[in-house]
Amino acid sequence: MTVILGGGITGLSAAYYALENPKLGALTLLEASNRLGGWIRSQRSPNNIIFEKGPRTIRPGTPAGENTLNLIDKLELTDAIIPIKSSHPSAMNRLIYVNKKLHALPNSLGSVFKIKSPFRRPLITALWNDFRAPKLVKEDESIYSFVERRLGKDIADYLISPMICGICAGNSKKISAKFLMESFFEAEQQHGTIVKGMIKKTRSQIEKQKSLPLKSSNNSECKTSAERSVSEKWSVWSLQNGLEELPKKLMDELSSNNRVNIELNKRCDNITFKSDGVELEINGKIKKCSRVISSLPAKTLATLVKHQHPQLANELNEIPMVTVGVINFHFSQNILPMEAFGFLVPPSEQIPILGVIFDSCMFKQGPTTVLTVMMGGDWFEQYFGQNPTKEYLLSVALENLKTILNIKDDPVEVDVSILKDCIPQYIVGHSQRCNRIHDYISSHGIPLTLCGSSYEGVGINDVILSAKNAIDNLSTPRK
CATH class of the missing domain: 3.50.50.60 (FAD/NAD(P)-binding domain)
Known part of the structure; x- marks a missing residue:
């Protein structure tokens, strides 16, 4: 057995x-x-709203x-799949909260050539930084250190750090670059820069793809869900x-x-x-x-x-493991500043929330707004102590939510969960x-x-x- x-x-x-x-x-x-x-x-809430307490897409x-x-x-x-395509607002628009403002991250090739707040330079210049940075032979290092070294401190602070908060509620100054950014890390170790390594890897993949036999085209009715996700350009999906x-x-x-x-x-x-x-x-x-x-x-x-x-x-x-507070909110009307996936908060902002997911932008549940606030992670005890009450977490979440999104209304429904030791830290x-x-x-x-x-x-x-x-x-x- x-x-x-x-x-x-x-x-x-x-x-x-x-x-x-x-x-x-x-x-x-x-x-x-x-x-x-x-x-x-x-x-399901009493008003028949779906609150996701963990992963949702x-x-x-x-x-x-x-x-x-x-x-x-x-x-x-x-038949239960709900796909969100790459053209959907929640796939196109991702926000970060910096200096008490929401900022849209670059979402197109053209946008990386422009200066977009909170960055003070076009993001394309990070490639020049990569070419100039010397190669360091290392067995591993933190993602923050790696990105700051090769691409710049602003990329580490405003792109990578909030991204790590979103992925694993973790601190980018502790998380392994070799594991979570393996392709980039190995590109430097083998070829000296991220750009050179990724170009060579891409060329290799193209040559490999050319050597594979062509797949016969099928009608959409015959495609697997995996094939549909490619042809229809899904960004994420749920049920x-x-x-x-x-x-x-x-x-x-x-x-x-x-x-x-x-x-x-x-x-x-x-x-x-x-x-x-x-x-x-x-x-x-x-x-x-x-x-x-x-x-x-x-x-x-x-x-x-x-x-x-x-x-x-x-x-x-x-x-190690980290604890995350998950607070779901249901508002009776649309209170979102724009249609987007949500926003993440860089740790440098030193506020007790990791980010907010705009659930109802991805999956409509009537003329209402459904949001999820994620809190704590690597900083849970720092902000909330060892055994905070759900009432305290709710008050902190609602205060920050109203401040950041300029919300005047009170929620119709709320639900609070404390997910103890829920995410491993690499x-x-x-x-x-x-x-x-x-x-x-x-x-x-x-x-x-x-x-x-x-x-x-x-x-x-x-x-x-x-x-x-x-x-x-x-x-x-x-x-």
Whole structure:
């Protein structure tokens, strides 16, 4: 029997992909809480408004994005997709809040040749900075340091830092450039500048594409969702009843299969690896299995293996997590200054919000405005302490929202969530640490497979692909 720990989107995906491999035998998915889906949660308000408590959109256009859309097709959720095309205002218009004003970021080739506030130079001049900056041979460095060195401090402050806040609620002065900006980082290491490296990579990709056989054109009715996302130029997509439809559909598929046993409120407190299998302590009782697939956060897994493998636990513990406050607002009328994805706040502004998402610009819910305020992240305790009340978070969010957007009205509905330790932080040295973790498991012959947001990416596409890869890479399981 194979046990999967964690019933979030990663664990559910791992169980689904595992069904394709009959050699894995019976599957048991254990979830410590009373619900499946993890941080993906689409909640309907009393006024029938969808409040997304976690992720709300998914990007296509990458191998991981294609994999997710292939999964959507297999689950027969294709008709539920809501695509947002690249021409949509929410894809075109992205804002940052600097010096007590909202500023639109450049959104076209022509705009990078102009001076747009808060920048004091055309962004195209950053390329000249890249050519002039000397190459530094490094194993890794922070994204902020890398971008400041090669492109300039203003790019680091007003583009990269807020972007990292949006991606992982993190501090760009801590996050690994080698991991989250791998192509740019390797371009410098191999070719001396970002521009030279990216030009050579692009040429290589073009030559490779020329060597591939041409695909026959099909009618739109025959295209996969991944093919449609390319031909129709999707920017992002979601699902009609909220993104939680995806884990719900996976749960339904798994529940209907007699190879899978799903157990809620089953907390694992210890894992012991033995020569003839694995023993898990679940709610005080011992459960035996042949292999464990963990989709748990690295820090949680560390507590389960530390008595037997303290070196592994130490490495897992070095992948930190941050807490995010999520405050959803519903206003009775349109109060947005413009149609846009929303705005992000650079950490240099020193205010307690990471950004605001204009949900109702992307997905209309009647003649109303739906917004989501994201707060805290790497700075959660600095601004809110260890155990803030939801009422306090709401007051801070509403005060900042009214100030920045010049809102006079009070919201019709609000909902506050504190997502404790929800996003892993890929700090400098993350790639090397992940290599050490996987090498340790392999060299010690531990029947443990890792997947999830702690290792290869924090996005939904990333974790679903990590689940698929984890199953694909499994050798014949122990008996």
